[in-house]
Amino acid sequence: MLTRKRQLLFKKQAEIAKAIAHPLRIAIVDFLKDDEQCVCDIAVHISPERSNVSRHLSVMVSAGILEYRKEGLKVIYKLKTPCILEFFSCITAVLKQQAKENEKLLSAL
Amino acid sequence: MLTRKRQLLFKKQAEIAKAIAHPLRIAIVDFLKDDEQCVCDIAVHISPERSNVSRHLSVMVSAGILEYRKEGLKVIYKLKTPCILEFFSCITAVLKQQAKENEKLLSAL
DNA sequence: TTACTATATGACTATATACTCACATAGTAA
DNA sequence: TTACTATGTGAGTATATAGTCATATAGTAA
Structure with missing residues (x-):
């Protein structure tokens, strides 16, 4: 079974993953x-x-x-941990593999 | 504004991210x-x-x-896209940075 | 001061997700 | 066949998340 310590780690990791896991939030990260x-x-x-x-x-x-700073009326956001972007290259790899499989399936029909 | 095509891409990416974003699922990926x-x-x-x-x-x-195969009564799961693991190294970086900040905050009290 | 702009938040509804229990399925073995 | 084991699923409840509207806050400018 998992130790408490590892459970806590996985919980923290899940919180971060969840914070990315939304189309608009991904679009925002991409924009930043x-x-x-x-x-x-x-x-x-x-x-x-x-x-x-x-x-x-x-x-x-x-x-x-993300982190932000205020400048007059405006609030300016930026990526705090740019390695988040690497995550997307992996996700893109998953998507490409899925597309490849669909192609294979299609050509078999 | 976002094009339809990009919206679709971000939606797909979010689906994959969501599928990882749970403590038990992260524990499973780690176990695999x-x-x-x-x-x-x-x-x-x-x-x-x-x-x-x-x-x-x-x-x-x-x-x-993930993908799986059946072997007798058992069903055996494995990582289909091991690059998912790289994702965790980024998340770990985020966590380390947070810990560092908390430390700084603490020592300032 | 008042009026304005940019951003954030409270309160609400709608929807999605997680968990649990009971039951179903599929393979094994006697 | 029956009994057993490993896994999956339907249905229900509980909780979390997303989106919207109205309103609040904070800075700017007259």
């Missing part, structure tokens, strides 16, 4: 990959529902994925 | 990192609730993270 951005620009780029964007941003801040 | 394992051993190692373990396994199979 090169540069920090204000909520205003994130909203324009990702989704017009400001309050929803705010919530998604705060989920990722709580999880330690 | 070196070798394939039957449900019986996974249950012994991770959690005694067989039906719950079954469900978590099927979530990850649907997402394309």
Whole structure:
């Protein structure tokens, strides 16, 4: 059985993974990959529902994925742990494999 | 705004991320990192609730993270996309950074 | 001060997810 | 056939998450 210590580790890891596991949040992370951005620009780029964007941003801040600074009226978010981006290269690999399998299946029909 | 195509991509990526984002599922992936394992051993190692373990396994199979084969009565699961493991090294980096910050905060009190 | 802009949050509803129990299925062995 | 073992699933409840609207806060500018 798992030790308490390992259980705690897996729980923490799951919290971080959960904080990424949403289409809009992934879109936000992708949008932030090169540069920090204000909520205003994130909203324009990702989704017009400001309050929803705010919530998604705060989920990722709580999880330690993003950080922000205030500049006048604007709040500017940026990736705190850019290695998150590597995660997507793996996910993309999973998706490619799935596509390959579907292709195989299709050609067998 | 996001194109439909990119929205679809982010949705797919989120599905895969969601399939990992659970403490038990992470524990299972970790348990499978070196070798394939039957449900019986996974249950012994991770959690005694067989039906719950079954469900978590099927979530990850649907997402394309795991695959399985049957051998007699046993069903043996293995990682289909081992790059998932790299994901954890990033998550661990996030956790380490958080720990460092907490330390800093503590020493400032 | 008032009016304005950018962002965050409370409260609510809708939906998704996790867990549990009982039962079903499928393979094994007598 | 019956009895057994390993695994999966239906149905229910409990909990978590997402999205929306209205409102609050904080900074700016007149």
